[in-house]
Amino acid sequence: MELANFYHELIDEVVKYSRHGNSLDSDKNTSVSKNKIIQEVRRSIENHIEKWRLKQYEKLSSLSNDASDKDTWIFPLIQMGEFNITQDEKATCGILSSSPKGSYFRLATGYFNLTNTYADVLLRDCKAHISLLMAHPNANGFMGAAGPAGGIPHAYSLIARQFWQKVVDNNQRSRVKMMEYERSGWTFHAKGLWYYPPGSDVPWMTVVGSANLGERSERLHNECSSLHENASECSQDLQERRAPLWVRATVGLFRTYF
Secondary structure, eight states: OHHHHHHHHHHHHHHTTOOOGGGHHHHTTOOOOHHHHHHHHHHHHHHHHHHHHHHHHHHHHHHGGGGGGOOEEEEEEEEEGGGTEEHHHHHHHHHHHTOOTTOEEEEEESSOOBOHHHHHIIIIIOOSEEEEEEEOGGGSTTTTOSGGGGGHHHHHHHHHHHHHHHHHHTTOTTTEEEEEEOOTTOOOOOOEEEEEOTTOSSOSEEEEESOOSBHIIIIISEEEEEEEEEOTTSOHHHHHHTHHHHHHHHHHHHHHOO
16 A cells, blocks of 8 residues: 555656646746756655655654565656656665676566666676567567658667677676577567565565666666565575675665665
């Protein structure tokens, strides 16, 4: 219920700064700079985040040692790049860069267009094995579209090949796999991240939501994801070994969220 309330209030904050069609005429003589709007929206969303962070901090403090038996944690992640709110990007980079050797990530995106930041983290900082699943051109919704839009699936294929060349150039072929989804009559728009700790055949953490790991998601769109962490399927030994990932990947979230 609290998670739903958080999202509901977040939408309310965004709506305050959205312009409705029937108000355009009355507002056409009002000049408000883009920078001012960006500052106001950022301040409003940050205040919303801080309010809920404090609320959850108080709740966790009251639980005391009773929280030790909880095996599932959920962290909402907001990405509003134009307003310099980048929780999803920071959390994703933190998770990928702090994964130990022997761990495994599955990544899925309907539109493969990794930001330079994500590409650098995957190839330079990440120690885990990576499986990237993306849409084949035939499973892209733009396939067969008229005009320039029809070239979009091929553009994503080109970007994917360019990334694969970086994988080869960095001698990462044994660690990174790239796969395409293709099924007659189907399109592919799945997205997410699944983390498997060393020695586990089930995921212990997942990030699900609207973000595509691409330029538009990180820089232009307003996106919302959530990080789910569950340790119920891991042995005590695995939980203890993975503690550094938990600390390094989520400690930054507590400064600005909960």
